[in-house]
Amino acid sequence: MSSLSKIIAGVLLVAGLVLAFVAWRLASAPSSPPQPAAPVAASAPAPQEPVKFYPVVVAAKAIPAGTRIAPDMLEVAKWQVALSGGFPAADLLTGAIVRTDVAMGDPILPSMLAHGMASLLQPGERALAVAVDEVSGGGNRILPGDFVDVFFMLDKSSEVQAGQARLLQSQLRVLAYGANSLDGPEEKSLLQQGAPAQPAKTAVLAVPVERVSELMLASRAGRLQLALRPLGDAGVPDIALFPQRRAAMQARADLTPGQRELLDSGPNRAYGGDTLPQMDGTTLSPRQAVRGSGGGGRSVEIVRGDKSERVRY
Incomplete structure (x- = not known):
């Protein structure tokens, strides 16, 4: 072996020993404790939106079908969802009539309410149609919602001793006149749209039930005339000043x-x-x-x- 090779081998041996010593020192040295992590700044909670409530009118107690709604029958509840078709205020329903039974707590919906002319009648009233023309109907100037007096004329006959004309009923409310009505105009078909308005042939009046029969008799046996009343005039005849008519059907004699x-x-x-x-x-x-x-x-x-x-x- 040449002297150069010996020198190289010696250098490599020394380098190996040095590396082995360094490795031993690293292995025997104690491990350093873990450094604490840097504190993380706490994030603020995201603000929550307030819960929104919607007013819904519900039944405060059970309401039977056919009942006219009074204020004490309703209350306003707060719901988290809006009710489609519901009512937000109770005063919108005062005076309405339910046509189905409503349980306590049920929301009031338009489908539960009576619509049409029946909902316009007061207790003790009946809707009665009488024939009219331009003369008997006040020149077709009468509108739904007006009040009229009904006069009638009777000709002398075997049943009537003398011809007469007098006031029959006073201050009757007009519910409908011709195609116009308090519950809305008459629906027209496509063929009728654009056609000229037809003259009124009937007027629907709100008549007390005890006086329906006399109005029917007068319309069949005589001629009726509607007289439009002025606004604010509350004058009516005092029927107690005149002889009381007997009913067609006499009452039993043994009544208490x-x-x-x-x-x-x-x-x-x-x-x-x-x-x-x-x-x-x-x-x-x-x-x-x-x-x-x-x-x-x-x-x-x-x-x-x-x-x-x-x-x-």
């Missing part, structure tokens, strides 16, 4: 005083009915009143062999 008081109620008075001779305003004598107490002013002759009998009805 309490039952006789019920005869003046609207439905019972309507059930008793009216007769045309009673409506002509002629005061009957006591004898005529007794003879006519069995019924109306008409009679029929019944013949049995050689005997005849006249029966009033």
Whole structure:
């Protein structure tokens, strides 16, 4: 081996020893404790939006079908979702009539309410249509919502002692006149749209139930005339100043005083009915009143062999 090779081998040996010593020192040196991590700044919580509530009118108690809504039957609840078609305020429903049973807590929806002309009638009223033309209908100047007086004319006949014209009913509310109505205009088909308006042929009046029969009799036996009333005029006749008409159907004789008081109620008075001779305003004598107490002013002759009998009805 040459001297150069010996020198190189010696240098490599020394370098190996040095590296081995360094490795031993690193392995035997104690490990340093872990350095604490730098504190992380705490992030502020994101602000939350406030919960939004929507007013919804609900039933404060059970409401039977056909009931007219009073303020104490409703309350306003707060819901987190808006109710489509609901009502936000209770005063929007005061006076409305429910056509279905509503349970307590149920929201009031338009589908639960009565619509049409029936919802416009007050307790004790009935909607009655009478025929009109340009003359009897005030020149077609009457509109739904107006108040009218109904006059009637009777010609002399076998049932009416003298022709007459007088006030029959006063201060009746007009619910509809022709195609116009308080519950909305009449729906027109595509063929009718653009066509000239037809003259009114009927007027629908709100009539007390006990006076429907007399209006029907007058419309069949005589001629009616509607007279438009001025705004704010509350004058009506005092019928207590005139003789009271007897009903077509006489009450039972064995009624108690309490039952006789019920005869003046609207439905019972309507059930008793009216007769045309009673409506002509002629005061009957006591004898005529007794003879006519069995019924109306008409009679029929019944013949049995050689005997005849006249029966009033």
